[in-house]
Amino acid sequence: MTFNAATYIGVESPNVALFMNLPLNKVIGNGHLFFMDGNFRQTHNFANRPYCIGYVGRLSREKGVFNFVTALPDITLRCPDLHVTITGDGSLYSEIKTFLEQNELYKRVDFPGWISHDALPNYLNQLRLLVLPSYTEGLPNIMLEAMSCGTPVLATSVGAIPDVIIDGKNGFIMENNSPECIVENVIRALNFPDLEQIAENGKRFVEENFSFEKNRGKLEGNSSKH
Numbered sequence: 611m612t613f614n615a616a617t618y619i620g621v622e623s624p625n626v627a628l629f630m631n632l633p634l635n636k637v638i639g640n641g642h643l644f645f646m647d648g649n650f651r652q653t654h655n656f657a658n659r660p661y662c663i664g665y666v667g668r669l670s671r672e673k674g675v676f677n678f679v680t681a682l683p684d685i686t687l688r689c690p691d692l693h694v695t696i697t698g699d700g701s702l703y704s705e706i707k708t709f710l711e712q713n714e715l716y717k718r719v720d721f722p723g724w725i726s727h728d729a730l731p732n733y734l735n736q737l738r739l740l741v742l743p744s745y746t747e748g749l750p751n752i753m754l755e756a757m758s759c760g761t762p763v764l765a766t767s768v769g770a771i772p773d774v775i776i777d778g779k780n781g782f783i784m785e786n787n788s789p790e791c792i793v794e795n796v797i798r799a800l801n802f803p804d805l806e807q808i809a810e811n812g813k814r815f816v817e818e819n820f821s822f823e824k825n826r827g828k829l830e831g832n833s834s835k836h
Contacts, residue, residue: 649728652760652813654735656806662693663739663796666730666752669700674743674766674787679706681789685796686718692800697733699724734759739799743787744768754820757781757812764799774819778802780811 613619663685667673679696686692696706696719703723710719725733734740740756740763747769756763757780764782765771775781782802784795802808 649731650734650755650758651731652735652758653731654760656738656760656809659738660693660736661689661691662695662737663741663800664695664697664733664737665741665743666697666733666756667742667750669696669698669702669706671702672745673700674745676702676706676709677787677789678741678743678792679709681792681796682710682715682719683713684789684793686715688793688797689800692718693720694718695720695722695733695737697722697725730755731759734761737761738805739764739796741792741796742766742771743784743792745787747771749774754816757816758820760809760813762799762805762808762812764795774815775812778808780808780815782808 665675665678667675669675675696675698682694686694694715707721710716710721734756737756738761740752740761742750742753742763742765744750744766745768747766749770750765753763753765753771753774757774762781763775764784765775766787767783767785772783775783777783782795782799784791799805
């Protein structure tokens with residue numbers, strides 16, 4: 611009802627309108643999210659990072675995090691030296707904790723719960739891959755924050771994500787978020803021939819398209835029209 615009553619609908623990116631089946635005749639502009647937090651930058655050389663992947667976000671169904679958790683027994687079996695961190699809080703916290711305990715994954719998985727936003731850049735700089743197995747998204751901040759830190763992102767093709775990530779160029783896209791698909795794509799990403807270049811391409815993409823400084827002129831030009 612709200613969409614029908616609205617005169618115009620502003621979206622984060624073109625694919626959001628398609629993903630949400632919005633009436634395209636009402637969609638305007640590109641409600642760009644500009645990245646202004648200078649703390650999110652690469653501080654750890656990618657080649658020297660620990661062999662670690664992670665998830666950051668709300669621990670809830672729509673984020674697909676439990677799919678990721680149920681994929682971990684196979685992932686850790688196929689990657690014996692891999693370490694995993696899951697950071698966040700939400701309705702699935704107890705269920706995830708129980709699954710990790712029942713599958714004896716606590717030696718391989720850190721599960722610290724919520725961490726402060728100030729601590730997030732250092733956390734992201736420790737990862738070789740961030741996994742975002744969401745069922746639905748707009749334009750996730752954590753994707754841009756990770757890429758800005760030089761951390762490759764593996765995500766489902768939902769919301770604005772495919773407007774940012776080009777598979778095998780600046781990140782990785784999964785066909786779906788089933789545990790089986792997550793396993794195969796985590797292995798694919800970690801074994802990619804030049805993962806460090808993927809990280810660099812992602813960092814450069816965010817700097818060029820989502821940096822406030824790089825887009826200051828565009829913003830000032832738009833505001834002068836109103």
